[in-house]
Amino acid sequence: MDDGIEPRLVEVLDVPRLGAVVRGNAGSLPWRLVDESGAGVNHVNLWLADLFACDNSPATLRAYAYDLLSWSRFLGALQVSWTQATRGEVRDWVRWYRCRANPQRRRGSSADTHRPTPGSVNERTGKAYLESSYARSSMNRRLSSLSGFYEFALESDLGPLINPVPKSRDDLTRLDVHRQHFDNPRPQKRAPYRQKLVERAPRALSDDLYEEVFASLRTNRDRAIVATAISSGLRASELLSMRRGMLHAADQTADVIPKGGNGSRVMVRISPTAYLWIARYLAERPVGPPEEPVWLTLRGTPRPLSYWAMRQILERSNALLGSNVTMHDFRHTFCMRLAQDENMTIAEMQELMRHASIASTTRYLRPTVAELVDKLDQHWNRPPSPQPTPAKGYAAEDLQVLFGRAF
Template sequence: MRNETYTVVDGKGRVVELVDDYLALCTDREQSPNTLRARAFDLKTWLVFLQLLDVDLLAASPEHVDQFAGWLRRPIQPGRLRSADADGPAREPSTVNRALNSVYMFYGFLARRGVGMGAQLTHRRAAGIGDYGGFLAGIGEREVTRRPTRLKQVRRRPATLTDAEVQGILDACERLRDRLLMALMFETGCRIGQALGLRHEDINTDRRTLTLRPREDNANRARGKSHDPKEIPVRQALLDLYTDYLFAEYGELDCDYVFVNLWNGTVGTPMGYWAVMSLVKRLRRRAGIDFHPHLFRHTHATALLRAGVRLEVASELLTHRSVHTTADTYGHLDTDDLADELDRVGFRGSW
C-alpha cells in the first residue's frame, strides 16, 4: 500500500525540495496523515513568514523564530503599524507551539545534513527536579534539551459532557447504527478513526470485548494513533445494541466493517470521516447540544479517573503510548474534584 503524504510548493508552483525531503522522512517513519498535514501546513506558514521578511530558508536565524511566534499570535506585515486595541485573528498558544515544534524538527533534520540553524535552536542544561527521567535516570549526570522559544500554555482539563447530555445525544439518534457509534465512543473512549476502522472480527461477544487494531489499509482512510492492538472490555448492553443493529439495519451486506453507509453514499461501503461529521451536525440540531466526537473520549477518560481507576489502567484503556500522556492531559484536578476528595475523606465535615 502507498503511504499518504504531503508536500509544499512555492509561489511559482515549484516543490520546496528541503521541506519535501523532510516530509518524505516523516512519511517513511509512518507518521499519521493528520500529523503530516499539520507539519506541511506549519512549514508552509513558516515559508510565508520568511518571504515577508525576504529571508532565505537556510539563512533564517533563532531571532526569526522568535519573530515568527509573535507573528503567529498577531499576523501583520513587516514594517506596518497596528492599533493596540485592534481586533484580529490570534492563534492559541497551543497552535503556535505546534508550529514552532514543526520548525524545530525541520531544522533539526537539516542540522543532521550540516546546514541551517538547527544547532542554535536548542540548548542543553543540567536536569532538575521535575524533569522526566529515562531508563538510566540516577546513574549519571543527566542533561535535558530545551527549546528557547515556546509560549506559555494554561493547563485546562478538557471539556466533557454531562450524563444528561450524553443521554440526550443518544436519544437524538434515529438509527441504530448512529446510536451504536455514539455509544461506542462514549463507553470505550476510542478515537473516531479507531471506531471507523472497526471490523466484525474485532468484536468478541463471548469475552465481551472489542479489539482496537491499528490498520493502514482501511478503505475509508480511518486511522488510530495506537501502534499495537488493544483489547477493551465492554458492557453487554453495547453488544446487545451491536446485535440489534446487525439484524435490523445491517442485514445481508457483505462487508468487513462495522460502520457502513446504509442510506447515503454507496450503500455497504465503510463510513468515512465526512459522513460522521455530517451525522454529528444533525445530532447537534436535534439534541441542542454542541459537541464533537472527541468530546466522548474526554468524557470517558475523565470519568475513569474520577471513579478512582488507576492512571496506568486508564492509560491502557485509552491506548495512550505512555502514562505520561494520560497524566498530562487528564491528571490535573479542578476545584470540584478537590472538594469531592476532601468530602470523601471527611476532611470538610468537621468544620
Template sequence: MTQLGRSGRDLKHFVLPDLGQLQETGDRWEPYRLLDPAGSPVEPVAVFFRDLLAAESPATTLYSYGNDLLRWWRFLWTFDIAWDRAVSEDARDFMLWMKLADKPVRVHWRHRGKLRAAVPVASADRPTPGTPNPVTGKPTLGNKYAPNTRAHCETVLRTFYKFHLDEGNGALLVNPFPLDRRRGRGRANAHHDPEKPLAPTRSGRYRPTVPKRRPRRIPDDKYAEIFGGLRSDRDRALLSFWTSTGARAEELLTSCQSDAKPGQQLIGVIRKGTREYQLLPASPDAFVWLRLFQEEAWKGGVPRGRGEPLWWTLRRPWRPLNYHAARAMFRRVNELLGSNWTLHDLRHTASYRMANDPEMSLTYVQHILAHRRLTTTQIYTEPSEDDVIAAGLAHHARQEAKKKAPKPEPVSPGYNPESLSVLFGDGAI
C-alpha cells in the same frame, strides 16, 4: 523600521495570504504533499516527510506537521525569503505575528483568494470567540492562535530545520528557531529531587508557555442529550463504543467486521501510536446498536465480509467512514445542542468512569487506555472541574441553609442562656 518587524515588515497589518496548499494524495508512499503557488512540490518538505514515514510516523502526523510548515512557507513566500536563508529574526517575527495577530478566516474553496482577518462574531446562539460555551463551560475557539497551536508550530519548525542541518541539505547554516538562551548554563536539572518527576522545560527560545488543562468529561445528563440528538443506529453505536472502550476516535474507525466480537463483548482496534492490535471490552448496549446498524446497512448493499470495514457512510456510494466524517456527525449534534464537546471528550468520559470505579484496578485502566505511564492515567482519579464546581456550590447551599434554619429553644426556660452558652457553646441556645 515599522512596528513589530525588521526590514520594513509591517506585521501589525500583515494578513497571511492563501498561497500553496497541503495536498492529500491517497498514496501511502506519500500521503501528503506540500505544493507551492505554482503547484510544484516543495522538495525540502517532501524529504522531511519521507524521513518521518521511515521513522514509523502515521499519516496523521504528516498532516499535522504539514499545516504548520504550510503556514511558515506562506510567510516565507510573502517576504521572498528562501527557506534555507531564514534567520532567527525571521522566526521571531513569525512567532510574534502568530501571538498577536488574528487568525485568517478559513473560507470555502470556491472563494479562495479572498482571505481576510478574522473578526469577533457573536449572536444570541453563538458566544463571542474565546469565551466559555454556556452549555459545556469549555472556551470556544478564539480569534488568536492558541498557545498549544503556537507551541506545536515552533516545535515542528525547529525539528524540521534540525533535520536538514543534521543531513547537510541545502545552504542552511543555522537553525532559525534556536534553543532557549538559558540552556547550556550548567547541567540540566542539576538540583532536581530524584523522588519527584522532571518538570517540563521550554527548549525553544520562541516556544510559548502552554497552560495545563484538566481533561473535561461529559456529565451524564449532557451525555443523554447528545445521545438523544443522534439520528442513526450507526451514530448511537459509535458513541456507545467510544464512551465504553475509551478508544480514540480514529482508533475505533480502524476496526473490521471480524473485530467485533459480541459473544465475548470485545472489539479490536489498532492503536494510534504503536500500531498494535488490541481487544477492548465494550458495553452490551454498544453491540446492540451495532447489530441494528449492520442489519440495515447490509440490506442496503454495504459490503459484507470479515475483512471489510466495520463502519460505513449512510448513503450511496458506500464508503468506509473516516475521521472527518465522524467529526462532522458529532459537530451536527453540537450545533443542535449549542455545545462544543469534542470526540476526544468521549475518551475522557470513559477514562473518568473507569478510573473512579472502586472495583477496577488503575493498572487495568492504564492498559485499556494504552497509556505508556501510570501517571497519565492517574489524572483521571483527580476530581474533574465539574465535580469541583458542584462541591463548591453545595458548600454554599449548606451555609445558606444554616443561616435560614431557626435556632433551637433553650433546654429549659429556667436556665440562664449565658451559662448554657459557656458550657455547651452557641449551639445550645
C-alpha cells in the same frame, strides 16, 4: 531579512496561498510538499522521507508537511530564502500567527449570529468554546516541526548555517518531559517564542447530560457510535478504523488501529449495550466484506464516514440541547469513570485508556470541582474535635444562644 531595527508589520502582511501538501506513494512517502508549479520541494520531502524511514505515522508526516508549507509561504511573502532565515523571521512567524484568526474556527455565514462568543463558557458542560485564534499548542508544534527540519538540514549539509529556531538552555527530550512529573519537580523553562500553555483538567459529562445527548440522536448508527465511544474510550480515529471483520461478537470485543499505531491493531472491550446498538445498525445494511468500514454515510451512495461527518452527529445534538459536547468528551467521561473506581489500579487505567505515558493517565486522578466543593462543605460543617467546653464562668445555654450551636 530582518534588519533588527524595527519589527515588521506582520498584521498587514499578505501571505499568498502558494504550494500544497499532496498524497504521495503510500509505500515510500505518503505525503509530499509541492510548490505553486506542482514540483516537489526537495529539501522538505527529504526530511519527510527521513521521518517516514524512522517509522513516524502518515498522520505525523502530514501535520509536519503543513507546518513547513506555512513556513514556506511566510518566507515567500517576505522574499527570504529558507537557507537565509534567521531568528527574526521565526519571531515574526509567531507574531503573524498570534494576530491571525484560525480559518477552521469559521463556521456558517457571517450573518450567523446565534453562535456563542469564542472563548465563552457553555452553561451545560462548563467547557469553554474554542478561541477564534490559533491554539498556543498548535504554534508550539509548528516551532518543533521547524526546529526538527533545520536540525535535519544541518546534519545533511543542505545549505543553512544555523537553526533559526532558538532553544531553551535546559531543553529536555519528550521522555524527560514525561518523567519530570515524578522525578524532577523543577518546571521546564520555555524556549523563546514558545507559548504558555494552560493545563485544563479533563471534564466528564454528567449522567443526565449524556442521557439527553443519547436521546437526541436520530439513527441507530449514531446511537451505536456514541454508545461505543463512551463504553470503550475510543478516540475518533480509532472508531473510524473499525471494520466488519474486526468485530468479535462472541466476546464483545473489537480490533482497532490505535493512535500512532501505523497499522498495528489492539483489542478493546465494548459494552453489551453498545454491541447491541452496533448489531441493530448493521442489521439495517446489506452484508458487506470483512474489510468494509463499520461506519458509513446514510445518504446517497454509502461512503466511509469521515471525521468531519462524525462531528456533525453531535452538532445537531448541541444545537438542540444548547451544549458543546464533542466526541472526545466521551473518552474523557470513560477515563473519569475508571478513575473513580476504587478497584481500578493506575496501571490498568493506562492500558484501558491506551496512554503511551502514565503521566497522561495521572491527569484523571485530580479531584473535580464538584468533588472539591463537596469536601469543602464537609469540612465547614464538621464540628471541631474534641467538642469545646465553656470556660469557667460562662453558661452553656448562653453560648448556644450567642453562637447558634450547642456547647
